[in-house]
Amino acid sequence: MMQSSQTTSIKKKESILTYFLLGLLIVSSFLIGSLYTKVQILEKSLSGKDNSQKVAGIQVAANEGNQPVPSVSPTISFENSDIKLAKDDHINGNKNARIILFEYSDMECPFCKKFHPTAQQIVDTYKGQVSWVYRHFPLSLHANAQKEAEASECANDLGGNTAFWKYVNTLTNRTSSGGTGFALADLAPLAKEIGLKEAKFKTCLDSGKYSQRVKDDIEEGSRLGISGTPGNILLDTKTGKSKVMQGAYPFENFKQVIDEIINVY
Known part of the structure; x- marks a missing residue:
């Protein structure tokens, strides 16, 4: 039991x-x-x-990851802008062009590298009607970008506008981008390669002479609403109106806006 x-x-x-x-x-x-x-x-x-x-196709700073991203096909709406051509601006193309493409750029930004030939294509296609102004906007997440921007200013100091563009074009073409795609140790040798005196270039770069010049571009870009790179503004000098196009848009998108300016306004 x-x-x-x-x-x-x-x-x-x-x-x-x-x-x-x-x-x-x-x-x-x-x-x-x-x-x-x-x-x-x-x-x-x-x-x-x-x-x-x-x-x-836009790179924003690490602390700006929640910034709004533009649509692929920009809606054409022009605004009045107080952006102006400055005496120390670096111009590629006709200084008296009706339309100016202001690019706020970072030489270590992969999207800027992608956009660089597009900007040149715009200048070449519109033959005197559009010029390209390069302004600095190095992002804090790209370790070498600030110094590379200063280096391009030293190139301008020693060789003028032609040397500036040659330096920027060469560095942009060679960098693998991402922050340290072009070694800081190679900045002075690159200056020598394009025909500048390496010792004078190095003295200029090491002095930090153009550090504030680069920071001024950043402040101006931020004031104009630029939050990432490439930050582009198309200015119609005839009407004073502008169109902000942040991102590495393809040529066709810029053509749409430029043709609108030329044919309508």
């Missing part, structure tokens, strides 16, 4: 344990399913952000 009672007790305990384990399995399955769903939603959210950045 005692053995039968013990057997019954054991079976009850086994039954309770079975139900407990079954309940635990159900709860665990629910929690795992819920966690998986959240992970999927998070991955899609992050994927969407990454894709929008890639499509827009």
